[in-house]
Amino acid sequence: xxxxxxxxxxxxxxxxxxxxxxxxxxxxxxxxxxxxxxxxxxxxxxxxxxxxxxxxxxxxxxxxxxxxxxxxxxxxxxxxxxxxxxxxxxxxxxxxxxxxxxxxxxxxxxxxxxxxxxxxxxxxxxxxxxxxxxxxxxxx
Numbered sequence: 001x002x003x004x005x006x007x008x009x010x011x012x013x014x015x016x017x018x019x020x021x022x023x024x025x026x027x028x029x030x031x032x033x034x035x036x037x038x039x040x041x042x043x044x045x046x047x048x049x050x051x052x053x054x055x056x057x058x059x060x061x062x063x064x065x066x067x068x069x070x071x072x073x074x075x076x077x078x079x080x081x082x083x084x085x086x087x088x089x090x091x092x093x094x095x096x097x098x099x100x101x102x103x104x105x106x107x108x109x110x111x112x113x114x115x116x117x118x119x120x121x122x123x124x125x126x127x128x129x130x131x132x133x134x135x136x137x138x139x140x
Contacts (some may be wrong), residue, residue, distance in 0.1 A: 042107035049102055052093045059094035064085070 011025060041047050069075060069083040092098065101112050103119035111120040127135045 040059060042103075042105060045109075046102055046107040049100070049107075052099060054098050055091055055093045056099060059090055060096070063090060066090075 029044075041050065066083050066086050070080055070087065100109055101114070101117070102109050103112060103122055104117045105122050106119055108119040110120070112118070113120060113123045116123055116126075118126065123132070126132050127137060
């Protein structure tokens with residue numbers, strides 16, 4: 001299959017996806033919604049959250065230094081304005097305020113029990129079946 005494809009590309013022709021793949025009519029993998037990516041996470045929102053956390057971690061040091069320049073009261077205004085432009089040039093998702101904690105099992109954004117990283121609903125279910133260490137059901 002590779003030989004006809006390279007010949008047609010060498011002649012300057014365009015090849016569609018079905019011609020290149022042959023009998024397989026599946027669309028190409030498009031990053032976020034593939035099963036290999038989602039396999040580890042509850043849903044696509046969790047995948048997006050993990051990606052945003054990587055961006056925050058990547059730009060954290062740079063953002064911290066620029067913000068220190070912006071908030072310094074001794075530095076002249078021109079330098080503060082340059083620092084403002086540099087912060088604006090950074091990716092929007094590199095700010096830590098864009099992150100939101102989610103349940104590790106269901107990806108639910110609200111009602112999180114922080115110590116276990118579970119939503120209150122999942123936490124209660126796991127506690128009922130004695131699957132959480134250090135948790136005892138209240139009895140009186």
